[in-house]
Amino acid sequence: MIEYLLLAFGEAIMVLGALGILRFPDVYTRLHAATKCDTGGAMSILIALALMTSAPVLIKLKFLVLAFLIALINPMVSHAIARGAYKYGIKPKVVVDMYAWDNP
Amino acid sequence: MNEGTLLTGAVMVLTLTSLLLTYRVLFGPTTPDRIVGVNTITTKAVVMLAIFAVVRGEYYLLDLAIVLLMVNSVGGLIFAKYLERGGAID
Amino acid sequence: MHFYLKEHLEEMRRRVLYEQYRAQKIPVWERIALTWGVLFPFWLIVSGSTAPGNLVIGAITTLIISSFMRDMLTKDIRPKGSVLQKGLYFLLIYAPQLAIIMMFRILESSVKVARNVIFMDINPGIVKIETDLNSDTGIAVLANSITLTPGTLTLDVKRKLGETYLYVHWIDVETLNREDAGEKIKGDIEEWLKKIFW
Structure with a gap:
């Protein structure tokens, strides 16, 4: 039963994350939506699949390794893209920008 | 309703989500927007491969998903380096 | 000179x-x-x-x-400690607690971003916080954890004279004071990481 709940939760979170990428105003807030919703949704869907399948234990562990790799790689790539976008010259729409104070 | 139908429905939902994200890839105002869109679509493709591995019972697709995830990370880092140098190709 | x-x-x-x-x-x-x-x-x-x-x-x-x-x-x-002590401590006590903490944080952050998407009540800003970790691996794990916690995204790392500063994009700025912001953003993750990494 809990695997269907996890599957539905992951699908809903992924759809909302895509809507966030469409609706947010600038690159950095879009990166927020992309990273968090993708990581959470993908991890919950993969855990649901590992509970659902009737394969041997080593293959179930492979699903968990995939979830762990997603949680490790996704934030790293988003951090690299955010830093690259700032160096590229895209000004964030923010109320306070301490990074610009220190790097004029 | 059996499991296969449910999981196929999940794949359809993910495909529609990727189709929504294609708007950001095609009409994104700046270059980083397009890169964010491409990365998100690739993560969804990884999840779709994992779901297909369960639906069809062919578990070698999981290895493909892991390799696609790693290629995605390397691609994202290369795009980030490209942005960091100010968009110059040399 | x-x-x-x-x-x-x-x-x-x-x-x-x-x-x-x-x-x-x-x-x-x-x-x-x-x-x-x-x-x-x-x-x-x-x-x-x-x-x-x-x-x-x-x-x-x-x-x-x-x-x-x-x-x-x-x-x-x-x-x-010895390697056996370290491995058992990591496997039995450290890793499960850190995994449970991070899992609940990921859940909370996805729900929070979904709420932000629906209501669009954002107030973004970039703040600077200080951390006590000094090694490469420790800073990398801390930055990944900050990216996965609710409402924050690591933008850059600056290291000088043995001190480390992180620039964090915060989607809903509550305070500008460096210590308060560090308390709210890092939480107890840093204490956990300082037990193992430099």
């Missing part, structure tokens, strides 16, 4: 830090054992079979790889 003195001071400080790390490294065979203990389960899971020939080939290959890649994973671990 001024710049020369500053550069000299920075280089001295860095050298002292490096010597401290270098003097407190864990011994060689423990490094090899820890790397092998990470690599062999990964081989086992990815290859996906438990035939005896497969196990022997995997053990020999991962032993060769871990004997000359021993510094990549383990150069930033605090030397405390």
Whole structure:
């Protein structure tokens, strides 16, 4: 039963994350939506699949390794893209920008 | 309703989500927007491969998903380096 | 003159830090054992079979790889206790608690971003916080955890004179004071990481 709940939760979170990428105003807030919703949704869907399948234990562990790799790689790539976008010259729409104070 | 139908429905939902994200890839105002869109679509493709591995019972697709995830990370880092140098190709 | 003195001071400080790390490294065979203990389960899971020939080939290959890649994973671990003590502590106490904390944080952050998407009540800003971690691995894990916690995204890392600063994009700025912001953003993750990494 809990695997269907996890599957539905992951699908809903992924759809909302895509809507966030469409609706947010600038690159950095879009990166927020992309990273968090993708990581959470993908991890919950993969855990649901590992509970659902009737394969041997080593293959179930492979699903968990995939979830762990997603949680490790996704934030790293988003951090690299955010830093690259700032160096590229895209000004964030923010109320306070301490990074610009220190790097004029 | 059996499991296969449910999981196929999940794949359809993910495909529609990727189709929504294609708007950001095609009409994104700046270059980083397009890169964010491409990365998100690739993560969804990884999840779709994992779901297909369960639906069809062919578990070698999981290895493909892991390799696609790693290629995605390397691609994202290369795009980030490209942005960091100010968009110059040399 | 001024710049020369500053550069000299920075280089001295860095050298002292490096010597401290270098003097407190864990011994060689423990490094090899820890790397092998990470690599062999990964081989086992990815290859996906438990035939005896497969196990022997995997053990020999991962032993060769871990004997000359021993510094990549383990150069930033605090030397405390023996390798068996460390491994058991990590497996039984440290990893499950950290996994449970991070899992609930990921859940909370996805729900929070979904709420932000629906109501669009955002107030973004970039703030600067200070951290006590000094090694590469520790800073990387801390930055990843900050990216996965609700409402924050690491933008850049700056290290100078043995101090480390993180620039964080915060989707809903509550305070500008550095200590309060650090308390709210890092939470108890930093205390957990300081038990193992530099």
